[in-house]
Amino acid sequence: MNTFGRIDQDRDCVSHYIRFRHEGRVSYGLVQQQQVYRLEGTPFDDPKPISGPLDMDDVEILAPCEPTKILAVGLNYANHMPDRPRPANPELFLMPVSAILAPGGTIMIPPGTSQCEAEGEMVVVVGRQAKCVPVEKAGQYIFGITCGNDVSARDWQRRDLQWWRAKGCDTFAPFGPAIATGLPFDDLLLTTRINGRVCQQQRTSEMLFNACQILSFASQFMTLMPGDIIYTGTPGDTYRIIPGDVVEVELEGVGVLRNTVA
Structure with a gap:
């Protein structure tokens, strides 16, 4: 392997x-x-x-590109937080580029958190400078897609006012291994495994907001640059990861992102 x-x-x-x-x-x-x-x-x-x-x-x-910024959607599958009402717009937040981790790299659980969890996601890669892009043209600005793991410290996420450390610690943004272009991405199977056990599995067609809607909405407020990435949300329940675990995120037609945990 x-x-x-x-x-x-x-x-x-x-x-x-x-x-x-x-x-x-x-x-x-x-x-x-x-x-x-x-x-x-x-x-x-x-x-x-x-x-x-x-x-x-x-x-x-x-990591398959060098983004100037990382965006992520916090609630984009109905079964991820079933007790929450559907948001009117994508619930976007920013992560620092210092959180990027290459495929095969080690997710480092920082001291002070006892509940780190893996979140398998489809990641959109921006291909052109995008500002105020209408939804119907947003696909022209998407270069391709890849696999991502939005590692999250749940205890900090619940306790802190902002998610700067819950989502933004070093190594908390693995993505890759490759950017797939020319692949229709509205109905792909997304699977997350921890130590070989399937923890999440859902199709991207079940996202509340699709990739074009997310990119269009984000571009109304900030200029997206080639190579910027957008994590599009995680489905269902998420599970704790601990040192020694191997986490895999698989996206149909793209491949498998594999990282260890320490």
Whole structure:
């Protein structure tokens, strides 16, 4: 078993982009048949492969993009908080980019919390600068999607006025391993496993607000930049994670994000 997870490549017309390190050099790459072709620039600039192929086993997989900001939706599946009324708009909050963790990295539970939980989510990756985008055009601004884990310290979340540490600690925002483009994302199966046991499983069609609605709403208030990411919410119940656990978030057509816990 590799450390970062898995990249699915069984669908035609779907491309998978990664960031990776090879021989000390960090690059974006296009994955084809478990091989990596280095790109010039970023995937958002319509780059062309400049070298390759490299074997996947010979590169270090990094977080698949470098966002200027991370947005997340706090209540986007009816069964996540069934006693709450449906919100009128997506319940968005910000997380610091310092919380980003690469696929295969270790989620570090900070001292002082006794209830860290995993939240498997579909993550939207912005492909173009977006400001005041109407819903019907929002799909043009979505570059692709990937897997994410919105790690949450529930005790701090309940106690603190703001979620800055409950959601924003270092290593609390794993995402990856690849950005899938060309993949219809309105009805994909999302699965979260802890130590191989399925803890969450639901289709993205059951989100209260779809990806286009979320991006459009966010863009009314802040400018979204290429590479910015939006966690789109977690379904159902969430479960505690403890040191030694292995957490996997799988999104149909994208792959598996795998992280250990310490």
